[in-house]
Amino acid sequence: MPPDGSPLDAFPASARAPDAALHQHEMLAAFAELAILSEDIDRLLQEACDYVRRAVGADIVLLYRQNVDRRSVELRAGAGIAPSLIGSIIAQGDEQSLESRLLRDGEPVIVPDVREESRLESRGLLRSFDQRGLALIPLRDGPGTPMLGLLHISTRCPRDFSAEFAFLRIYASLVAASMLRIDALRRRRDEQAARERSEWQLRLVLEGIPQLVWCAEPGAQWRWMGPQWTEVTGRDPDSSLGRGWLDAVHPEDAVAVEEAWSAAETRGIFEVECRIWHQHDGTYRWYQGRALPTAFELGEPTWVGTFTDVEDLRALEARQAVLVAELQHRTRNLLAVVEGIALQTMAAAASPDAFEASFHDRLQALARAQRLLSGSEKLTLRHLLETERDALGIADRESLITLDGPDVLLPSTMVQTLALVIHELATNSRKHGVIARGAGRVAIRWQVNVTGGEPMLDLGWEETGDWPATATDSRRGFGRELIERALPFQLGASSDYRIVAGAVTCRLHVPLGAAA
Amino acid sequence: MSGDPGAVASPLAGRRLLVCEDEFYVAVRLERALLDAGASVTLFASLAPALAHAAGEAMPDAALLDINLRGELSFPLADALLARGVPVVFLSGYDTATIPPTYRDVARLQKPVTLAQLTQRLGELLRD
Numbered sequence: 001m002p003p004d005g006s007p008l009d010a011f012p013a014s015a016r017a018p019d020a021a022l023h024q025h026e027m028l029a030a031f032a033e034l035a036i037l038s039e040d041i042d043r044l045l046q047e048a049c050d051y052v053r054r055a056v057g058a059d060i061v062l063l064y065r066q067n068v069d070r071r072s073v074e075l076r077a078g079a080g081i082a083p084s085l086i087g088s089i090i091a092q093g094d095e096q097s098l099e100s101r102l103l104r105d106g107e108p109v110i111v112p113d114v115r116e117e118s119r120l121e122s123r124g125l126l127r128s129f130d131q132r133g134l135a136l137i138p139l140r141d142g143p144g145t146p147m148l149g150l151l152h153i154s155t156r157c158p159r160d161f162s163a164e165f166a167f168l169r170i171y172a173s174l175v176a177a178s179m180l181r182i183d184a185l186r187r188r189r190d191e192q193a194a195r196e197r198s199e200w201q202l203r204l205v206l207e208g209i210p211q212l213v214w215c216a217e218p219g220a221q222w223r224w225m226g227p228q229w230t231e232v233t234g235r236d237p238d239s240s241l242g243r244g245w246l247d248a249v250h251p252e253d254a255v256a257v258e259e260a261w262s263a264a265e266t267r268g269i270f271e272v273e274c275r276i277w278h279q280h281d282g283t284y285r286w287y288q289g290r291a292l293p294t295a296f297e298l299g300e301p302t303w304v305g306t307f308t309d310v311e312d313l314r315a316l317e318a319r320q321a322v323l324v325a326e327l328q329h330r331t332r333n334l335l336a337v338v339e340g341i342a343l344q345t346m347a348a349a350a351s352p353d354a355f356e357a358s359f360h361d362r363l364q365a366l367a368r369a370q371r372l373l374s375g376s377e378k379l380t381l382r383h384l385l386e387t388e389r390d391a392l393g394i395a396d397r398e399s400l401i402t403l404d405g406p407d408v409l410l411p412s413t414m415v416q417t418l419a420l421v422i423h424e425l426a427t428n429s430r431k432h433g434v435i436a437r438g439a440g441r442v443a444i445r446w447q448v449n450v451t452g453g454e455p456m457l458d459l460g461w462e463e464t465g466d467w468p469a470t471a472t473d474s475r476r477g478f479g480r481e482l483i484e485r486a487l488p489f490q491l492g493a494s495s496d497y498r499i500v501a502g503a504v505t506c507r508l509h510v511p512l513g514a515a516a
Numbered sequence: 517m518s519g520d521p522g523a524v525a526s527p528l529a530g531r532r533l534l535v536c537e538d539e540f541y542v543a544v545r546l547e548r549a550l551l552d553a554g555a556s557v558t559l560f561a562s563l564a565p566a567l568a569h570a571a572g573e574a575m576p577d578a579a580l581l582d583i584n585l586r587g588e589l590s591f592p593l594a595d596a597l598l599a600r601g602v603p604v605v606f607l608s609g610y611d612t613a614t615i616p617p618t619y620r621d622v623a624r625l626q627k628p629v630t631l632a633q634l635t636q637r638l639g640e641l642l643r644d
Contacts, residue, residue, distance in 0.1 A: 337539060337541045341541060490538070
C-alpha cells in the first residue's frame with residue numbers, strides 16, 4: 001500500500017488481501033479509460049461486468065438498467081451467465097423488497113448468504129443459479145441523481161462484500177456516468193441528424209420546386225432568392241438583390257409589377273402576371289407572381305413569394321379560344337349546309353315521301369363525313385370510299401363495287417363534298433343501276449397526277465351493267481348539281497358526269513393542294 | 517327574277533353584287549335570294565380570285581363577304597373594296613368579338629342569316 005495518500009487509499013477494506021486490492025485498482029484504472037472513451041454502451045456494460053467479475057473474483061456480475069416505467073429492470077449485460085439471458089426484463093413486484101428499495105432510495109444491498117435473507121425478490125433466481133454471497137449496488141452518477149439501474153455481484157459461496165463495497169460503489173458510479181455520457185452523446189447525434197434531415201428536406205423543397213422562390217422587403221426589395229432564379233434568368237443573385245430583379249422583367253410589364261407591389265400592402269397579397277426573361281428560351285415567358293407577407297420584424301413584413309411559369313397555360317388558353325371560335329364557325333356552317341341540302345332536295349323531290357327518304361339519306365352521309373373528320377387519324381381516300389360502301393349495307397358490296405388506287409391522304413376540306421358525291425352516285429346506282437340489279441360492276445379507280453407542279457386527284461366511277469335508259473328529269477338533280485356545280489365551286493375541281501343505258505361514268509379531277 | 521312584280525320595287529334590282537362564300541350550299545342560297553331580288557351576282561369561294569376581281573374594271577355596287585374563306589380571312593378584300601368606296605357586309609359564323617376593331621363600322625350579319633335580313637341590309641347600304 002502506498003503511504004502517500006494516493007487514490008489507492010480509498011480501498012482500505014481490501015487490506016485483507018493487499019494483492020487483490022492492487023488488482024482491483026489496476027482493473028478500475030483500465031476500465032476508467034474505456035469508460036471515458038467508449039461510445040458503445042453495450043460493449044462498455046459488458047466490459048464493466050467482466051472487469052468487476054475478475055476484480056472481485058465473483059461468479060456472476062450483472063448490470064440491470066431500470067426501465068422508464070420504474071417498475072421493471074432489463075438485464076443489459078452479464079458475466080458468468082449465458083449471453084442469451086441478456087435482454088430479459090424482470091418486473092419489480094414487491095415494493096418492500098431490498099431490490100425495490102435500492103432502486104427507489106439508492107440503498108445498496110450486501111447479503112453474505114442469501115439463504116438467510118427473506119426480503120430478496122430475486123431469491124428464487126439466485127437459488128436457481130446456485131448463488132449465495134450477494135452485493136447489489138445502485139447505478140447512479142452521484143447522490144441525488146436519478147437511479148439508472150443496479151450492479152449485481154454474486155458468488156457461489158457465501159461471502160460478505162462489505163470489504164469491496166467502496167470499490168464497487170466507485171465502479172458503479174463510473175458505469176453510471178458513462179451511461180449518461182453515452183446517452184447524451186446519442187441524443188445529441190439524433191438531434192443533429194434530425195436537424196440535418198429537416199434542413200435537407202427544406203432545401204430540397206426550396207431548390208427543387210419548379211418555381212422561382214424569393215423573399216422581399218416592402219418596396220419590392222429582394223433580399224433572398226432560390227437558385228431557380230439564376231437558372232431561369234441567367235442573372236446572378238448579387239445583382240438581382242434589392243430591386244435588381246426587376247431588370248429581368250419585360251419592360252412592358254414593369255408598370256403592372258409596380259402597381260401590384262403598391263396594391264400588395266393593402267390587399268395583403270402580391271399578385272401579378274408578367275413576362276420574365278428566360279435564358280434557355282432566349283425570350284420572355286409569362287409568369288404568375290404571388291407573395292404573402294410573413295414573419296413581421298419590427299412591424300415590417302417579409303414577403304415570401306414565387307413566380308410560376310404560366311406560358312404554356314396561356315398558350316393553351318389562347319388555342320382553346322381559337323378552337324371554340326372554329327367550332328362555332330363549323331357548327332354554323334354545318335347548319336347552313338343542312339339547310340342548303342334540304343332546299344336542294346326539296347326542289348328536286350317529286351313528293352314529300354321522296355323528299356323525306358332522300359333528305360334522311362343525305363343527312364346520314366353528312367353525319368358519316370363528320371365522323372370521319374372528327375377521327376384522330378389521318379384520313380385516306382380508300383377509308384372514305386370503304387365507309388360509303390359499307391354504309392350501303394348490302395352483302396355482295398365488295399364484288400359489285402371494286403376499289404383500286406394508291407394511298408392518298410385527304411385534305412379535311414375535301415371530305416364532306418367528296419363523301420356526298422360518292423353517296424349520290426351510290427344512291428343513283430341503288431335506284432337504277434348495278435346495286436339495284438345486283439349484277440354488273442362499279443369500278444372506282446383513282447390515282448394522283450402532278451400537273452403544273454400541283455398534285456391532282458383523278459377519281460373515276462365506272463358503272464357498267466344492263467339497265468334501260470331512264471327518263472331524263474327536267475329538274476336538275478341534286479347529284480348532278482353537286483358534281484357539276486358544288487365540286488368546281490368548293491374544291492376547284494372539274495368533272496365529267498354521263499349517264500346512258502347500261503353505263504354511268506363520273507370522272508373527277510380534283511386539286512389536292514390546300515386552296516383551289 | 518324579271519317576271520316577279522316584287523323585284524321591280526326591290527332596291528337590289530339591277531345591282532351588281534360580289535359574294536364571297538366558301539360553302540357551296542350557303543353560296544347557292546345567297547345567290548338564289550339575290551337573283552330573286554333582281555341583282556346580278558358574282559360568286560367566289562376563295563380569296564385570291566375575289567381580290568383579282570375587286571382590283572379589276574367592273575366594280576360591284578356592294579359586297580357580301582364571309583370572313584373565313586377556306587381558312588383565309590377576307591379582311592384584305594374588305595380593305596380593297598372599302599378603299600374604292602364599295603359598301604361591304606360581313607357575313608360570319610364567328611362571334612362578332614373576333615372581328616378586329618378596325619372594322620367596327622362595317623355592317624355585319626351573323627350566320628345563319630335570313631334572306632329577308634340579307635336583302636334588307638344590302639338595300640339599306642345601297643340606298644345610302
